[in-house]
Amino acid sequence: MMLSALAEELGGQKLGDDVVVSALSIDSRSIKKGDTFLALVGDAFNGNDFVDAAFHDGAIAAIVSDTSRVNNVNSSLIKVNDTRIALGKIASLIRQKSRAKIIALTGSQGKTTVKEMMGSILAFEGETLITEGNLNNTIGVPLTLLRLNEDHKYAVIEMGADCHGEIEFSATITKPNIALLTNANAAHIEGFGSLQGIVQAKGEIIDPTEGDATIILNIDDPNVDHWVYRAEDRKVLRFSEKNEEADAYAENVVVGTKGAVSFELVTPVGREYISLKVLGRHNIINAVAAAIATQNAGAGLPAIKKGLESLAPVPRRLNPVAGIGGCCIVDDSYNASPNSFMAAIDVLMSFPENKILVAGDMRELGTEAEDSHFKIGEYAAQVGLRELWTVGELSKLTGKGFGASSRHFDSTNELVAACRAVANKDTVFLVKGSRGMHMEEIVEQLSIAGSDY
Incomplete structure (x- = not known):
């Protein structure tokens, strides 16, 4: 497609020479010769600042929302109001x-x-x-x-x-x-x-x-x-x-x-x-x-x-991996919500080994946050779980819902040390929390790289 034809489809303004466009890239660092660079704008970045670099590395054209940031005024461009809409x-x-x-x-x-x-x-x-x-x-x-x-x-x-x-x-x-x-x-x-x-x-x-x-x-x-x-x-x-x-x-x-x-x-x-x-x-x-x-x-x-x-378990979604000392780690660290937490607890309870729930905070729950965390602890206790270890401020409420036998840790390092102390072939850990809690770091420190359970 010619750049002029694409500009018409996008409702944009063609500037510079009319050229044939094909492949599109949004990353100036991986531009290939002949690519068209689309300059996305986000809260922490402005792709218009990288248009010149894209041309230097072989881009044939660019789709931009701010031509004032482009130094080479003879470049082949399409000017649009919003590059996200253009994409x-x-x-x-x-x-x-x-x-x-x-x-x-x-x-x-x-x-x-x-x-x-x-x-x-x-x-x-x-x-x-x-x-x-x-x-x-x-x-x-x-x-x-x-x-x-x-x-x-x-x-x-x-x-x-x-x-x-x-x-x-x-x-x-x-x-x-x-x-x-x-x-x-x-x-x-x-x-x-x-x-x-x-x-x-x-x-x-x-x-x-x-x-x-x-x-x-x-x-x-x-x-x-x-x-x-x-x-x-x-x-x-x-x-x-x-x-x-x-x-x-x-x-x-x-x-x-x-x-x-x-x-x-x-x-x-x-x-x-x-x-x-x-x-x-x-x-x-x-x-x-x-x-x-x-x-x-x-x-x-x-x-x-x-x-x-x-289909094998998706990584970080109830994925059992081999851990230190012969333990099993059920890695569910990708994200967390009340329903998925209860489903994960049900999976943990189906394991015959000594079971430890390692729980982090659930994010983005708004006014439901405190009650939701407390109820997760209650649910874990109701189904017969004996060990609940928590990290994160909101997860203190999960421990409160579980009861006095729960353990709270002020840092991930302290929690990992406690896990290491009890990890053996008769232990299974379920590690779960919202993405922002970085629970995968706990899994990485306890697992044996490249090994399935």
């Missing part, structure tokens, strides 16, 4: 040309695991693009769409948000054929004001879909009626852990030791026995969601079975 428009252009069947998903919990499950299933049916890591925001979603090519038969796009409007933006440029909502609860409530605010925000994934799109909803979520209403005349499929009124659900569930689960998957086109490698009963509904979504996209039951059963 979204470029991603939308690529999506419009793609023939891939696209599944978009969002939710308060489970979306990354469901994404990985769907990617694993669809890989058995054809070339599949999935969101990498946590690239699920208004920058990550467009960057993922930029990777779409003519070989892709499917794409699975995860969508997250910190405030209202972000999922709507992502869904608008993605235009998914299938939109999946896992659930909505009070996780990360600060940016939305209330649970109802979260429900509204998650529902933004529905609104931009075309009339022939399929909306896939969790019938066990109390907010499902709101989303059904929002879906209007679009096709709606429902999934559940055990509700037989759903289009897909599980029967004959077996929960074994060390978090192992198996079940019979019931779908509109047949049944299949599934044995998961990912841990925890809560992953049954995640698997059912992945199954009904991919089945609607064209996956057969054999691919669904192979995809679900071959």
Whole structure:
């Protein structure tokens, strides 16, 4: 595409020579010859300051929002008001040309695991693009769409948000054929004001879909009626852990030791026995969601079975790793919310060894923070856990809810030292807390690098 044509698509102003543009980069440090550099602007950076460096390293053009920061006035540029919006428009252009069947998903919990499950299933049916890591925001979603090519038969796009409007933006440029909502609860409530605010925000994934799109909803979520209403005349499929009124659900569930689960998957086109490698009963509904979504996209039951059963635990999400002294560490350090904390505790309780919960703070809970932490401690005590060790100010309340036998540590170093003192082949640690608590550092200090449990 010519730079002038791209400028017209973006509603921007072309400056300098008209050139052919192809590959796009947002990182001036990794520019390749012939790339077009898009200068993003954030709270702590301004990409316009790196345009000259990008040209020096081989960029053929740049998309900018502030030409006063560009020294080479003869450069080939597109001037736009907002480069983030421009990135979204470029991603939308690529999506419009793609023939891939696209599944978009969002939710308060489970979306990354469901994404990985769907990617694993669809890989058995054809070339599949999935969101990498946590690239699920208004920058990550467009960057993922930029990777779409003519070989892709499917794409699975995860969508997250910190405030209202972000999922709507992502869904608008993605235009998914299938939109999946896992659930909505009070996780990360600060940016939305209330649970109802979260429900509204998650529902933004529905609104931009075309009339022939399929909306896939969790019938066990109390907010499902709101989303059904929002879906209007679009096709709606429902999934559940055990509700037989759903289009897909599980029967004959077996929960074994060390978090192992198996079940019979019931779908509109047949049944299949599934044995998961990912841990925890809560992953049954995640698997059912992945199954009904991919089945609607064209996956057969054999691919669904192979995809679900071959998926290993996602790093830092209930991932058992080998630790010092022969101990086991269940690494769930990626993030934390009240529901995911209780699910993780259930997994811990399925281990026969001496069990120690290493708990950090849960962030972004707003006015619910103190009560939520206390209730986690109460829950741990109710299910029979004997050892709760905490770090972080809010986690003192988790200990209070648990009772006098809990132990609080003022620093991560003190906590790690205590863990080392008791680590042996008869001990299992569950390490969990919000991302900002850096609980992964505890795992790193206790684990044996490169070893699985």
